[in-house]
Amino acid sequence: MDRQVYYFMxxxxxxxxxxxxxxxxxxxxxxxxxxxxVTTAFGAGYSAGVASAVARxxxxxxxxxxxxxxxxxxxxxxxxxxxxxxxxxxxxxxxTPVAPTAPMPxxxxxxxxxxxxxAVAGRDEDPVDEALIREVWGILQKQFYGDLPQGKExxxxxxxxxxxxxxxxxxxxxxxxSAALFNSDMEGSFEGIGAQVELAxxxxxxLRYLFPNQPAExxxxxxxxxIIAVDGKxxxxxxxxxxxxxxRGPRDTRVVLTIRRGQEQxxxxxxxxxxxxxxxxxTKTLANGKIQYVALSExxxxxxxxxxxxxxxxxxxxxxxxxxxxxxxxxxxxxxAVRIGSYFVPDGPILIERTKDGSEKVYNRTGRxxxxxxxxxxxxxxxxxxxxxxxxxxxxxxGTGVLIGEKTFGKxxxxxxxxxxxxxxxxxxxxxxxxxxxxxxxxxxxxxxxxVSLTKEDAAANxxxxxxxxxxxxxxxx
Amino acid sequence: xxxxxxxxVIIFFALVVLLSATFWGGYLAGTWRASGAAERAADxxxxxxxxxxxxxxxxxxxxxxDRAQLYGAIRGLVGSYKDPYTTFLEPAPRRLERDEIRGHFxxxxxxxxxxxxxxxxxxxMRDRPAxxxxxxxxxxxxAVDGQPITADMPVRDVVDLIxxxxxxxxxxxxxxxxxxxxxxIVVVRERIEVPSVEWRVLGEDAIGxxxxxxxxxxxxxxxxxxxxxxxxxxxxxxxxxxxxxxxxxxxTAVDVASRFLADGVVLYETRRGGQERFYAxxxxxxPAQRWPLAILVDAxxxxxxxxxxxxxxxxGRGVLIGEKTYGKxxxxxxxxxxxxxxLHVTVARWLTPARHQIDxxxxxxxxxxxxxxxxxxxxRDPQLVRAQEWLREKR
Numbered sequence: 001m002d003r004q005v006y007y008f009m010x011x012x013x014x015x016x017x018x019x020x021x022x023x024x025x026x027x028x029x030x031x032x033x034x035x036x037x038v039t040t041a042f043g044a045g046y047s048a049g050v051a052s053a054v055a056r057x058x059x060x061x062x063x064x065x066x067x068x069x070x071x072x073x074x075x076x077x078x079x080x081x082x083x084x085x086x087x088x089x090x091x092x093x094x095x096t097p098v099a100p101t102a103p104m105p106x107x108x109x110x111x112x113x114x115x116x117x118x119a120v121a122g123r124d125e126d127p128v129d130e131a132l133i134r135e136v137w138g139i140l141q142k143q144f145y146g147d148l149p150q151g152k153e154x155x156x157x158x159x160x161x162x163x164x165x166x167x168x169x170x171x172x173x174x175x176x177x178s179a180a181l182f183n184s185d186m187e188g189s190f191e192g193i194g195a196q197v198e199l200a201x202x203x204x205x206x207l208r209y210l211f212p213n214q215p216a217e218x219x220x221x222x223x224x225x226x227i228i229a230v231d232g233k234x235x236x237x238x239x240x241x242x243x244x245x246x247x248r249g250p251r252d253t254r255v256v257l258t259i260r261r262g263q264e265q266x267x268x269x270x271x272x273x274x275x276x277x278x279x280x281x282x283t284k285t286l287a288n289g290k291i292q293y294v295a296l297s298e299x300x301x302x303x304x305x306x307x308x309x310x311x312x313x314x315x316x317x318x319x320x321x322x323x324x325x326x327x328x329x330x331x332x333x334x335x336x337a338v339r340i341g342s343y344f345v346p347d348g349p350i351l352i353e354r355t356k357d358g359s360e361k362v363y364n365r366t367g368r369x370x371x372x373x374x375x376x377x378x379x380x381x382x383x384x385x386x387x388x389x390x391x392x393x394x395x396x397x398x399g400t401g402v403l404i405g406e407k408t409f410g411k412x413x414x415x416x417x418x419x420x421x422x423x424x425x426x427x428x429x430x431x432x433x434x435x436x437x438x439x440x441x442x443x444x445x446x447x448x449x450x451x452v453s454l455t456k457e458d459a460a461a462n463x464x465x466x467x468x469x470x471x472x473x474x475x476x477x478x
Numbered sequence: 479x480x481x482x483x484x485x486x487v488i489i490f491f492a493l494v495v496l497l498s499a500t501f502w503g504g505y506l507a508g509t510w511r512a513s514g515a516a517e518r519a520a521d522x523x524x525x526x527x528x529x530x531x532x533x534x535x536x537x538x539x540x541x542x543x544d545r546a547q548l549y550g551a552i553r554g555l556v557g558s559y560k561d562p563y564t565t566f567l568e569p570a571p572r573r574l575e576r577d578e579i580r581g582h583f584x585x586x587x588x589x590x591x592x593x594x595x596x597x598x599x600x601x602x603m604r605d606r607p608a609x610x611x612x613x614x615x616x617x618x619x620x621a622v623d624g625q626p627i628t629a630d631m632p633v634r635d636v637v638d639l640i641x642x643x644x645x646x647x648x649x650x651x652x653x654x655x656x657x658x659x660x661x662x663i664v665v666v667r668e669r670i671e672v673p674s675v676e677w678r679v680l681g682e683d684a685i686g687x688x689x690x691x692x693x694x695x696x697x698x699x700x701x702x703x704x705x706x707x708x709x710x711x712x713x714x715x716x717x718x719x720x721x722x723x724x725x726x727x728x729x730t731a732v733d734v735a736s737r738f739l740a741d742g743v744v745l746y747e748t749r750r751g752g753q754e755r756f757y758a759x760x761x762x763x764x765p766a767q768r769w770p771l772a773i774l775v776d777a778x779x780x781x782x783x784x785x786x787x788x789x790x791x792x793x794g795r796g797v798l799i800g801e802k803t804y805g806k807x808x809x810x811x812x813x814x815x816x817x818x819x820x821l822h823v824t825v826a827r828w829l830t831p832a833r834h835q836i837d838x839x840x841x842x843x844x845x846x847x848x849x850x851x852x853x854x855x856x857x858r859d860p861q862l863v864r865a866q867e868w869l870r871e872k873r
Contacts, residue, residue, distance in 0.1 A: 129548045130523055136552050136566065136821050139813055140559060143825045145750050149558040155522045159529050161554020165542045166533065173529070356538045416536065420528050430536045 299332025
């Protein structure tokens with residue numbers, strides 16, 4: 001370009017003597033023509049480029065349409081959430097712990113769906129849908145008065161909008177940042193503030209239970225407190241899993257929690273995270289040694305061995321009866337549930353899992369039968385969920401024990417985490433559980449054989465009518 | 479001459495080379511730009527597709543149909559803008575909203591309500607299609623055109639089923655006390671009008687009363703009729719009741735304000751990028767341009783109603799009596815989408831002629847008067863009473 005202009009100028013100089021005005025005019029015309037030509041050429045090239053790119057991108061998009069979906073994290077952990085591990089597959093039933101001990105999910109990995117021709121075709125079936133989404137998005141980006149959403153927030157919210165329509169609280173979308181945190185958790189560092197939490201109405205995370213002598217309790221937090229911000233970031237619009245991912249973190253690091261407590265002005269509390277150990281099994285002797293009592297607080301990887309030890313000791317005393325307390329136990333690992341179920345069920349399967357296409361997977365006994373002929377009462381309540389319901393249901397079906405207390409939670413579904421192309425995660429409920437006799441657990445829960453409730457007044461007065469009834473049942477055989 | 483010619487040849491080739499180089503430069507730039515955009519869009523919607531495929535193939539429960547998923551996605555998308563007035567309306571609620579703004583619809587002339595048992599009970603209007611076809615007050619609606627009415631169906635969805643184009647038929651399945659079996663009645667839909675303006679003369683002080691319940695397409699027409707009728711009855715001062723008026727069309731607000739203003743500005747509007755425009759008072763023939771005005775407002779006086787109240791007060795045309803208004807200072811544009819749904823987008827803020835920003839603030843009345851629960855029960859209206867007093871003093 002530069003050279004060309006220079007050339008014209010040289011010529012112009014030489015011609016000056018002949019006829020200055022004519023050559024100037026010629027030069028001018030030459031420049032204008034050259035400019036027009038160059039501009040036109042660039043423009044033509046540009047449009048041709050756009051056209052060819054669009055033509056090429058069509059098939060490219062089709063390829064993208066296929067679910068590239070992620071080899072699912074090999075963590076199907078069809079068990080529960082439990083205080084054991086929050087972000088795991090089966091999502092928070094009654095409560096999710098901020099600081100779980102840390103069993104790795106050990107169940108079978110389910111292969112991720114492969115891109116199939118059907119998936120590619122599926123895209124062409126609903127171009128109208130995408131046109132409407134594009135239209136709405138286009139209008140908003142062009143006209144909306146106010147701050148425009150940043151990054152992929154719009155896409156993520158659209159996905160959340162679809163997931164919400166399923167009406168299943170356990171199927172959830174997790175954005176890449178939160179998903180990354182969960183994955184690091186799965187690699188073994190389960191450290192946090194030491195509390196069981198649940199989603200509060202209107203957003204935020206309510207503390208359900210504080211583990212004694214752990215950071216949250218030591219910092220002066222109380223059950224019922226609602227965390228509304230973490231390190232200054234508002235969490236009231238986040239899902240439970242996303243919120244927990246912010247609260248948790250490596251031990252000895254600090255986190256500033258903004259707490260709403262009743263009508264008080266929200267205030268900040270700084271908590272130093274720690275590694276949280278939860279005692280899994282608690283035992284005691286009742287009725288002058290005639291009754292042995294064993295409580296299990298979660299189905300973690302160490303639970304089967306700890307419980308087996310406790311049972312062996314308890315049963316060695318040849319008690320009149322045994323009480324297994326699963327109240328408030330929100331579940332844990334499926335494998336642990338199957339093994340523990342085997343202790344109390346002499347034969348047959350422990351549970352049946354059914355997927356969308358109707359296929360069944362039967363989980364057979366994997367442990368030794370320990371109970372023998374000792375009469376058994378299982379204590380359950382609305383906080384007994386997931387793995388607890390599997391064990392209680394199997395015992396009820398086998399008739400080796402009776403359930404006393406209140407109706408159980410009713411969480412009997414399996415979630416599979418799928419990592420999506422951009423690192424976000426979709427946790428999909430892929431199966432439901434049924435007791436050996438085919439009774440559904442999900443949504444319904446288990447009805448106790450003997451219904452006994454525990455009122456707030458009872459709890460305040462330290463009374464336990466459910467336990468009293470269990471002792472009476474075992475002593476009087478009714 | 480030879481030399482000159484060969485020079486031209488060189489120039490020509492140089493030009494050709496230059497132009498083709500430029501063309502390819504442009505080509506590459508265009509390709510890069512377009513494929514970038516295409517990739518971004520494909521990527522964003524690709525993620526959505528991935529999710530839908532996964533749910534379709536794995537989710538153990540029932541999958542909502544494509545339409546429900548689509549609407550869910552759009553709702554989620556629209557929610558990203560975090561504005562309560564930027565909303566997506568599915569076709570059924572959109573039709574009801576449109577009927578309301580239009581002030582008329584094809585219907586049967588009956589009202590629906592749920593009784594304690596959850597049944598939908600009809601009440602018919604005299605001389606309207608439903609009554610003429612034999613529907614009676616207290617009939618219970620079981621199905622519309624064969625589609626059964628379920629207990630969890632929102633009433634407005636049922637209303638949407640019953641409404642339709644004027645002249646078309648709708649088959650109602652009804653149950654009636656004293657009749658053993660449910661039976662069908664076919665009703666031909668007619669144009670049903672819903673007035674947005676009502677007026678009357680208050681007492682003997684030549685005070686008129688006009689209540690506007692919504693700023694719809696026919697509101698200005700109705701208002702003109704009302705004002706002329708009141709003028710003919712000797713009215714020379716007016717209570718303008720905007721209580722419970724949630725707004726409507728901005729254009730209608732300008733028309734309505736223009737009935738009471740001779741000139742000036744009704745509102746200013748600021749769009750994205752900061753451009754400002756104003757809506758000028760329209761020159762219209764109206765008997766009310768000099769009438770003293772007492773404007774009744776309350777906490778649900780919003781949007782277009784606040785535009786009118788603000789414009790009249792800033793112009794010194796009247797006082798606001800009642801309670802603080804709602805405080806909605808934004809303007810939405812309504813886009814009709816291809817499938818009959820609609821998108822409301824907040825596109826601007828508006829200011830009163832004196833440039834008061836009222837969003838989340840509202841208009842504070844000049845004469846605050848509350849209505850207590852006891853007033854309501856006794857059928858008293860102290861706000862209206864105070865407005866009449868103020869207008870009488872004005873004489």
